[in-house]
Amino acid sequence: MEITLMQGLLLALMSIIVGLDFFLEAFFVFRPLMVSTFTGLILGNVELGLKVGALIELAFAGLTPAGGTQPPNPVMAGLMGTVLAYTTGCTPEAALGLCLPFSFLGQYVILFYYSAFSFFMGKADTYAENGDTKGIRRINLTTMFIISVTYGVLAFLCAYVAQEPMQAFVKWLPAVITHGLEVAGGILPAVGFGMLLRVMMKAKYIPYLIAGFLMACFIEMPNLLPVALLGAVFALIDFFGSKQRKQEIEEALNNANLNGNGGDSDVGI
Amino acid sequence: MSASNKVTSRDITVLGIRSSFLQASFNYERMQSCGFTWAMCPILEKIYGDDKKQLAGAMVDNMEFINTHPNLVGFLMGLMISLEEGGATREAVKGLKLALFGPIAGIGDAIFWFTILPIVAGISCSFASQGSILGPIIFFTVYLAIWILRIVWTHLGYRLGTKSIDIITENSDTIANSATILGITVIGALIATYVSVTLLPVITVDGGIEVAVQTEFFDRIFPNLIPMCITLLCFYLLKKKVSPIVLIVGIIVLSILGAWIGLV
Numbered sequence: 001m002e003i004t005l006m007q008g009l010l011l012a013l014m015s016i017i018v019g020l021d022f023f024l025e026a027f028f029v030f031r032p033l034m035v036s037t038f039t040g041l042i043l044g045n046v047e048l049g050l051k052v053g054a055l056i057e058l059a060f061a062g063l064t065p066a067g068g069t070q071p072p073n074p075v076m077a078g079l080m081g082t083v084l085a086y087t088t089g090c091t092p093e094a095a096l097g098l099c100l101p102f103s104f105l106g107q108y109v110i111l112f113y114y115s116a117f118s119f120f121m122g123k124a125d126t127y128a129e130n131g132d133t134k135g136i137r138r139i140n141l142t143t144m145f146i147i148s149v150t151y152g153v154l155a156f157l158c159a160y161v162a163q164e165p166m167q168a169f170v171k172w173l174p175a176v177i178t179h180g181l182e183v184a185g186g187i188l189p190a191v192g193f194g195m196l197l198r199v200m201m202k203a204k205y206i207p208y209l210i211a212g213f214l215m216a217c218f219i220e221m222p223n224l225l226p227v228a229l230l231g232a233v234f235a236l237i238d239f240f241g242s243k244q245r246k247q248e249i250e251e252a253l254n255n256a257n258l259n260g261n262g263g264d265s266d267v268g269i
Numbered sequence: 270m271s272a273s274n275k276v277t278s279r280d281i282t283v284l285g286i287r288s289s290f291l292q293a294s295f296n297y298e299r300m301q302s303c304g305f306t307w308a309m310c311p312i313l314e315k316i317y318g319d320d321k322k323q324l325a326g327a328m329v330d331n332m333e334f335i336n337t338h339p340n341l342v343g344f345l346m347g348l349m350i351s352l353e354e355g356g357a358t359r360e361a362v363k364g365l366k367l368a369l370f371g372p373i374a375g376i377g378d379a380i381f382w383f384t385i386l387p388i389v390a391g392i393s394c395s396f397a398s399q400g401s402i403l404g405p406i407i408f409f410t411v412y413l414a415i416w417i418l419r420i421v422w423t424h425l426g427y428r429l430g431t432k433s434i435d436i437i438t439e440n441s442d443t444i445a446n447s448a449t450i451l452g453i454t455v456i457g458a459l460i461a462t463y464v465s466v467t468l469l470p471v472i473t474v475d476g477g478i479e480v481a482v483q484t485e486f487f488d489r490i491f492p493n494l495i496p497m498c499i500t501l502l503c504f505y506l507l508k509k510k511v512s513p514i515v516l517i518v519g520i521i522v523l524s525i526l527g528a529w530i531g532l533v
Contacts, residue, residue: 027413028412031390047400054404057394061390064381072517078450094530098357114296116296118298128332136303136310139303140303142294143294144293176528187465190464193460200453216493243443
């Protein structure tokens with residue numbers, strides 16, 4: 001399938017909006033699930049967008065910008081995953097593997113801007129010292145404009161201009177490689193989950209990981225809501241447990257103080 | 270301070286909305302400071318009116334390094350405005366910002382990135398992968414609600430004022446801990462649901478009986494054992510400071526190799 005100029009322009013416009021949203025982290029329309037759905041809508045195949053988006057979203061679940069680190073770009077992944085599945089007819093799993101180079105490209109572009117925007121800060125300091133709110137506004141509008149335009153241009157180049165060589169490239173790939181990419185698509189979410197565990201995991205949380213895993217392994221569920229509710233129950237048990245422990249410790253401390261200070265035989269034993 | 274300079278409820282709502290600009294000029298030197306300052310500008314102008322010197326003082330403080338959570342930053346902004354309005358010293362406002370942005374970032378990351386995202390993504394994707402538009406609709410609705418809550422946090426910070434400092438510093442660990450338990454439980458289920466490998470080989474055991482490694486061995490004894498092992502291996506390697514990009518490329522290369530020798 002081919003992407004028309006009109007579709008290319010619409011994809012660029014969509015990327016401008018979701019790309020800016022990724023920079024601001026405001027409405028979360030930058031997540032692969034949303035980007036792929038929008039892309040599918042523009043290309044006239046929503047179902048494809050949903051399937052590709054679901055796959056990429058989960059692979060990217062652990063690749064978050066928490067703490068100011070820049071992850072592989074979710075916008076370019078969602079956009080190009082759907083575009084590649086649409087233009088080349090490859091499976092969603094293979095599209096996940098094929099979209100990664102574009103995602104890394106997006107990541108490096110944003111990393112470049114993170115460094116480059118540092119140069120605006122000297123000027124921002126001067127504006128602040130002069131109480132110049134318009135100057136501060138100008139800097140922020142400039143940086144947002146640069147980010148938006150970059151996403152628009154990147155999306156147009158990757159999705160529209162480069163579509164023919166990409167199609168040829170994917171067709172040229174031997175079956176072993178496309179099958180390998182499909183297999184990788186099934187395994188890649190493990191990296192995202194591994195990254196989540198790296199930040200969250202402590203020995204005391206191991207039982208909860210096992211509980212969630214076992215529940216999903218052996219109980220048929222239409223979706224993951226029951227697991228989330230079970231997790232909420234665990235969280236509440238722990239919350240009240242720790243609250244009570246805190247109270248008991250405080251009481252014990254109070255008793256100890258009374259005993260120690262006064263030596264009053266009426267208190268305590 | 271004249272009556273017209275009084276901060277109204279509407280101003281606080283606008284501040285909550287403007288907190289969306291926190292990362293408008295994110296950079297490595299000062300992170301979110303310039304966007305933070307921009308979000309605060311209108312309300313600071315209102316408080317200090319024509320007193321350019323005071324306004325500049327507040328703006329210079331705001332321009333100092335800050336890196337906190339976008340969804341919760343409104344709380345800190347509201348709190349700072351209550352201090353600015355109450356005529357607190359520059360040191361007090363600045364100290365408060367420095368003391369609180371870290372804990373707020375910790376709570377925010379634990380709740381929004383490590384708990385809500387895996388849960389909402391897991392549930393929405395289980396719909397979307399079956400081709401149901403309900404997936405992205407659920408996803409967007411949840412995040413729209415989270416965005417609207419920014420306004421609530423901002424009002425809360427403004428109203429609680431300095432009282433909130435104790436609340437945050439005392440409870441940040443408990444909240445992060447509860448959120449982590451919820452998140453970890455869901456991640457356990459996500460591993461079982463969304464990491465998948467199918468081994469192809471068929472082994473001939475004695476007597477000429479053929480056993481398919483995947484369907485007749487692993488699936489019967491313990492389904493999803495291999496996905497769990499792969500995830501734990503990733504976790505281990507990431508802990509050993511292996512870059513995620515190396516892991517991603519490694520998985521692709523190994524998968525292609527596996528396909529080539531007919532393992533997967």
